[in-house]
Amino acid sequence: MMAGPGDEGAGGGPARHIPVLLAEVLDALRIEAGQTIIDGTFGAGGYTRAILEAGANVVAIDRDPTAIAAGRVMEAEISGRLRLVEGPFSALDQYVEGTVDGVVLDIGVSSMQIDEAERGFSxxxxxxxxxxxxxxxxxxxxxxxxxxxxxxxxxxxxxxxxxxxxxxxxxxxxxxxxxxxxxxxxxxxxxxxxxxxxxxxxxxxxxxxxxxxxxxxxDELGELARALFAAERALKPGGRLVVVTFHSLEDRIVKRFIADRAGKASGSRHLPEAHFIAPTFTDAAKAIATGEAEAEANPRARSAKLRAATRTETAPRTADFSIFGLPKLPAIGDAEETH
Structure with a gap:
């Protein structure tokens, strides 16, 4: 669904929309009929359609109004089981009532955006x-x-x-x-x-x-960090967080979040002075990379990595951005509009 770094100026014609690591995403979500899954990066709807076909309901989010407009046909086709939301995925927990069974995030820019010259991505x-x-x-x-x-x-x-x-x-x-x-x-x-x-x-x-x-x-890195905290709030116990990244900086954020939320102890938990932090996520598997066949068929997927974890019963923790180790960069609002 998303394009990796190095593809913004790639040669050749427009890329076909190919959901990246689709089989691995579906396997990681562990979908059961009747569940509710948040697709935080709707794009062209590749993941959403596959999740719907697996029997789950989907709340699909995209801050790109053109993606939402294009998805209205699918929303009409799947009446009652798909709800599209125009907005940032960093607020994904605000778009649902209660908790959900899964959250999938496909980070980056979509093939559709890259292929539209008027958007200025490429x-x-x-x-x-x-x-x-x-x-x-x-x-x-x-x-x-x-x-x-x-x-x-x-x-x-x-x-x-x-x-x-x-x-x-x-x-x-x-x-x-x-x-x-x-x-x-x-x-x-x-x-x-x-x-x-x-x-x-x-x-x-x-x-x-x-x-x-x-x-x-x-603000893609900030959005990703906020979305991970939102997913922690939105997922029910046993719910699955699945994130596909295309850039080492994105993958580092996801890796550090899952490691931090997996729970850490200072000293031994059996000693009185030990401080044990109950995990909010568990079952974190090793990152899955794109296979050779998929990378050859879809060059934009060559740098993709999938990480997943399972939500525990522990209450959400405070959002602490220091865990990501991001440097101080100028805020985008500091730029003065010139046209």
Whole structure:
């Protein structure tokens, strides 16, 4: 369903919508007829349709209004068993009454968004430098044209793992003083001119910068962290949390959350001074990666990882963002809108 890093500028034609690790997701959810599952990242509805076919009811969430509009046909087809909600998945516990049997999150940007040039997620086809999933708030152009040099370098370096983040940020600062960036091809070409591209380079030199801008504009890491806490509140005892990520930063957040919620003891629990934290999740399996056959059939799935865990009867714990170890980055609201 979602695209991994490095695919925003991939060559070739539009990608087909292929749900990533679908069989593994269904197996991890352990679906039974009549259950209620939250699909926090509806996208083109691949997971949702498969979950419905397995006999469960689905509350499907997406903050992209175009995804919700496209899903209305499916909602009508599955009358009474599918409810679409337009909103951020970080508030998923607010969209249901009581608790649910499963939560599945497929993190990243959907193939549909990448393939629509006017959304500005990709430089495969030129479009406005936008990247907003919801269509609201500051755009990628606002960030590129208004952030200070150091802030740009930190965004590119951390969120994009771009080794030449400083050079690229300085180039942007110089060029935008003469003419603000407004198009995806314009920014991609400027980065390629600066960095160069060897014949053996597998990805476009602007890929990591575009990835960083997309993650930052949509606060994807913050949304993921908040969604994990929301899932802890929404799941009933025995309920399953299933998360598919495509980026090492996303996977690290999920891994640290599950490890933290699995319960830790300082000292021995048998000693009076021991402090034992009852787990809110258990049954955490080792991460599942995409198989060779799926990665070959769907290149966007090549970096995908699935992690899952089971909710216990312990009450939800306080949301503590320090467990993720995320660095301080400029808030997206700090960007001044330039168009």
């Amino acid at each position: 430089f495969r086809h030129d479009g406005p430098l936008d990247m907003r999933m919801s269509g609201n708030g500051a755009s990628a152009a606002d960030v590129v044209n208004s952030y200070k040099l150091g802030d740009l370098a930190r965004v590119f370096g951390f969120l994009g793992e771009e080794r030449q983040a400083g050079r690229i940020a300085r180039m942007i600062e110089d060029k935008r003083a003469r003419r603000p960036f407004s198009r995806t091809a314009e920014l991609a070409d400027a980065i390629q001119t600066l960095v160069g591209r060897g014949p053996k380079d597998k990805i476009h030199p602007a890929t990591r910068v575009f990835q960083a801008l997309r993650i930052h504009v949509n």
